[in-house]
Amino acid sequence: MKHSHILPLAFCIFFLTLVILVQARHHSHHTKHKHSHSHKSCKTPKPAPPPSPPHNENYNNASGILDVRKFGAIGDGETDDTGSFKMAWDSACQSESAVNVILVPQGFSFLIQSTIFTGPCQGVLVLKVDGTLMPPDGPESWPKNNSRHQWLVFYRINGMSLEGSGLIDGRGEKWWDLPCKPHKAIRFFMSSNLTVQGLRIKNSPQFHFRFDGCKNVHIESIYITAPKLSPNTDGIHIENTNDMKIYNSVISNGDDCVSIGSGCNDVDIKNITCGPGHGISIGSLGNHNSRACVSNIMVRDSFIKVTDNGVRIKTWQGGSGSVSGVTFSNIHMVSVRNPIIIDQFYCLTKECTNKTSAVSVSNIIYTNIKGTYDIRSPPMRFACSDSVPCTNLTLSDIELLPSQGDIVHDPFCWNAYGDLETLTIPPVSCLLEGTPQSVLDYDITRC
The missing domain is CATH 2.160.20.10 (Single-stranded right-handed beta-helix, Pectin lyase-like)
Incomplete structure (x- = not known):
């Protein structure tokens, strides 16, 4: 009877021991498998060899x-x-x-x-x-x-x-x-x-460079040269172009260093050395009775030497539209024939007739413009339209002396309205005050 109780007990112990051993072996195998898999996932895979480029693309190297x-x-x-x-x-x-x-x-x-x-x-x-x-x-x-x-x-x-x-x-x-x-x-x-x-x-x-219908242009540190007498060799000409920056450049040629045509706005010209040539110009505008719109132009921190013009706005009679929001600031001039000029009677021949319409010129600022001028012409010339006078011309810190002799020539004004914020050399006594009724009645909203 005693042995009958012992045998079932021994069998149960043997069975339990067998189960524990099997589970322990299984657990050990499972743990090793997980560790091995984790180790493989941390390895850096070898890169695939690059495909051979087609024959017509093998000019392009890695850079x-x-x-x-x-x-x-x-x-x-x-x-x-x-x-x-x-x-x-x-x-x-x-x-x-x-x-x-x-x-x-x-x-x-x-x-x-x-x-x-x-x-x-x-x-x-x-x-x-x-x-x-x-x-x-x-x-x-x-x-x-x-x-x-x-x-x-x-x-x-x-x-x-x-x-x-x-x-x-x-x-x-x-x-x-x-x-x-x-x-x-x-x-x-x-x-x-x-x-x-x-x-x-x-x-x-x-033209050396011409930009038509462009947007977001940045010109930096270029050097343009052509002989003084080479015709129409403008350095940079722009038309219908917005957001233009011209910085830190030298332009020496036979025409305008920079010429700004119709349809341009947000133009910033800075640290330009200009000359010889015809200076920096807005225009000509309004030719053949066309409409021209130019706005938000800045010319600053520049040097203009031995040019026919310094900073110029030129328009034809018979045109329409407007030039507005222009600033010429901190410009030094040497022996410039016409340092500051607005010419609303621009014409290439002697056969241009007077017309009643014109491109409006308004809100033009001249500040800190100093240097010498060629005594053949007055240092400042504001020749504005009979029917659409120039308005809101503002001058400050202007000092222009003759490059030869001691006689300071008087500025010229015709139908030009504006203000002097400081005394100028030479004095500008010819500017008119206020805004004429003809300008108040002139419609420039089309720009």
Whole structure:
């Protein structure tokens, strides 16, 4: 009987021990498995090998730089490299990279014919000119099937930088004596978010830079040169362009350093060295009875030397619209023929007739303008329309002395209304007070 009780008890102990051993083994196996899995997840996976680029994209290296020579450009100054530049542009424009750099390398001169570089592009483009760009040498070398009205055009670009330490040589000498208007050098048309920086540009046949229908443009540290007698070689001309900044640049040419046409507003020009040439101009505006609207223009902290004009506003009779909200501030002048001028009777011939309509000129500020003037003309000239006089002209801290002799010439005023906030040299006693009824009745709301 005693053994009958012991056997079931021993069997139960054996069974319990077996269960415990099995569970312990299972737990140990499960813990090792979890640890092993966690260790694998912390390892850095090996990167997949980069796919081989297609044959037509192997010009683009890891840094996103496309050297035009790898597209076939020679750069000897004689071979036509237009096709190679177009291929480089198309490759960069179609690339999905955020930024693509087209490199014009140092030590090479690339000949390019009249060309339009078209957008929009996938990302931001940088045309980095460290070498030299040039057009064909004169009209006889220009291809017969190409337009002679423009050279390099950038059209519908959103996000582009034209920069570098190189030279753009317009080779304009053989164009200047032609009776017809030759081509403009570089034109940006209907484009936005643009930067032009660091370049040297010389001897354009006509305008060096032209911006039409553009927005958000920043020009910084460029150097433009052309002979004093080269015709219509404006440094920078803008039309229908908003939010324009031109900073820290030198412009020496045969026409306006900067010319501001119709449809421009929010333009800031700062630290410009201008001259020789025709100075900094708003206009001409209102030609052929057109409507012109210009507003919110600032020209400041600049140096103008040996120019025909200093700061000028010029309009044709018969036009309409307005120029308003313009400030000329902190400008030093040396031997400038017409330092301060408003000319609402602008005309290129002697056959212009008097007309009743005009582009309104109002709210113009001149402050801290000092230096010397050429004694052939009065230092200040406000020639305003008979029917639409200039109004709200404000002058302060003006000191203009003759560059030769001791006689200080009197300013000239015609239908000019404004105020003197401080005494000026020479005194401006010809400004009229108040606002004439003809201006109060003039409708400028169309701007």
